[in-house]
Amino acid sequence: MLRGSIMFRPRRYATMLPALLLGALFSLPALAWAALDPHGLLLAWQRDPTTTMTIDWHVDGSDRNVRVAYRAVAGEEEWSVATGSRQSLPASDRVIHRVELTGLAPDTEYLFKVGGYERERRFRTMPAENISRPVRIAVGGDVRGNEISRRVTRQAMRFDPDFVVWGGDLAYANGDERNVGRWYEFLDVVMREMVTPDGRTVPVVMGIGNHEVRGGYHDRNDHELRRNLPPYVQDDASRLRIAPYYYRLAAFPGQPGYGALDFGDYLSLLLLDTDHSNPIAGEQTRWLRKALADRVGRVTHVLPVYHVGAWPSARHWDGDVHRRVREHWSPLFEQHRIPMVFEQHDHAYKRTWPIRDGRIDPRGVVYMGDGAWGVGVRETGRSHEGVKAWYLDRVASQSHAIMLTLQGNYQSLVVVNEQGRIIDEYPRTGLREGLLPEAERWSLPARAE
Ligand SMILES: [Fe+2]
Numbered sequence: 001m002l003r004g005s006i007m008f009r010p011r012r013y014a015t016m017l018p019a020l021l022l023g024a025l026f027s028l029p030a031l032a033w034a035a036l037d038p039h040g041l042l043l044a045w046q047r048d049p050t051t052t053m054t055i056d057w058h059v060d061g062s063d064r065n066v067r068v069a070y071r072a073v074a075g076e077e078e079w080s081v082a083t084g085s086r087q088s089l090p091a092s093d094r095v096i097h098r099v100e101l102t103g104l105a106p107d108t109e110y111l112f113k114v115g116g117y118e119r120e121r122r123f124r125t126m127p128a129e130n131i132s133r134p135v136r137i138a139v140g141g142d143v144r145g146n147e148i149s150r151r152v153t154r155q156a157m158r159f160d161p162d163f164v165v166w167g168g169d170l171a172y173a174n175g176d177e178r179n180v181g182r183w184y185e186f187l188d189v190v191m192r193e194m195v196t197p198d199g200r201t202v203p204v205v206m207g208i209g210n211h212e213v214r215g216g217y218h219d220r221n222d223h224e225l226r227r228n229l230p231p232y233v234q235d236d237a238s239r240l241r242i243a244p245y246y247y248r249l250a251a252f253p254g255q256p257g258y259g260a261l262d263f264g265d266y267l268s269l270l271l272l273d274t275d276h277s278n279p280i281a282g283e284q285t286r287w288l289r290k291a292l293a294d295r296v297g298r299v300t301h302v303l304p305v306y307h308v309g310a311w312p313s314a315r316h317w318d319g320d321v322h323r324r325v326r327e328h329w330s331p332l333f334e335q336h337r338i339p340m341v342f343e344q345h346d347h348a349y350k351r352t353w354p355i356r357d358g359r360i361d362p363r364g365v366v367y368m369g370d371g372a373w374g375v376g377v378r379e380t381g382r383s384h385e386g387v388k389a390w391y392l393d394r395v396a397s398q399s400h401a402i403m404l405t406l407q408g409n410y411q412s413l414v415v416v417n418e419q420g421r422i423i424d425e426y427p428r429t430g431l432r433e434g435l436l437p438e439a440e441r442w443s444l445p446a447r448a449e
């Protein structure tokens, strides 16, 4: 007999049958109601992260329970209940349930439960100010729902981040219904791994990248995934048509696909769209000009996050989209003395020298990124045709998360790789050269003056 197999004993089976049936009768409804988790769950914000929280969870279409029960961890015994909206997902049996909790206390932990699911989770609102405790953000992009992505997320969670920002290329589903399973895999990583070691569920802010869009860029009307769609125009309906999953799954920024998220007067995230569902030039650049003017000087940290980089580490810097970012946005960042921006898309780690007017300048902007959270990494300089990119200070072909800390008016970061090793830090703290062996010093500042 095979080890572990069960011998079939008809008589014993027959005597157990009524009990089994009875048990099934009582336990089936209980099982249906006692499921621990929905198919997917993610926390986000649509506005004021110090007093609100948006909770999305994904369920079968037959589940119509759009309620969240919540209470403060300390000092509240009674559960409050909030309700929200349902929205279907194209070519999917799943429905998005979204509830926004408002009127919460800043820097406070809450317990919550979604729909009829049993698991009790915990979140924390953002502090009203940034002096008494640091705020820590995990930044990256080019994610994908795979094992690398799980491992990098776990490494990031060890730093106890307040939230995660991903600047595009999330599930790599290309807006294509045939790839809806890639969203399921991605959302499973988010639900299961976006939890700190002490059990706090961490919100995620998701920007748009080329892999959220049919054809990748708004002007690819001739792409095969756009064959049955009307030509792109810059309006809500067109954006939803070319990025049907992104606009439904990402609570922020929502339409028009770019926006500002303001945290008290200490942080504003500016999430931008690098030609994917909106042109860089024109309306979006006018919006960015005003968004910066309204905030710089009043808000301590203004952090632009977007997908395609001004200064890429793997691709050639002459590409159209890279040039448009440099032409339309870099002058605004420089004018407002934005110290650091975050760009993705190249599937490597990079930190540039501070750049101003197309040359290295200590008053310039440091471009951080380059998007390798879970997707396979690229060799840096691959498309640079043998010419070393003068603007790169550090590069590494490694999966990573950038752990950014803000306190008072200070910003600093470390970069953690898939194995939990620190591969870069900024600003440099006077550690000996060579102590960070895994990042390559890319080039000397040939154009420094
Ligand atoms: Fe990517």
Ligand SMILES: [Fe+2]
Residues within 6 Å of the ligand: 169, 209, 210, 211, 307, 344, 345, 346
């Ligand atoms: Fe990309």
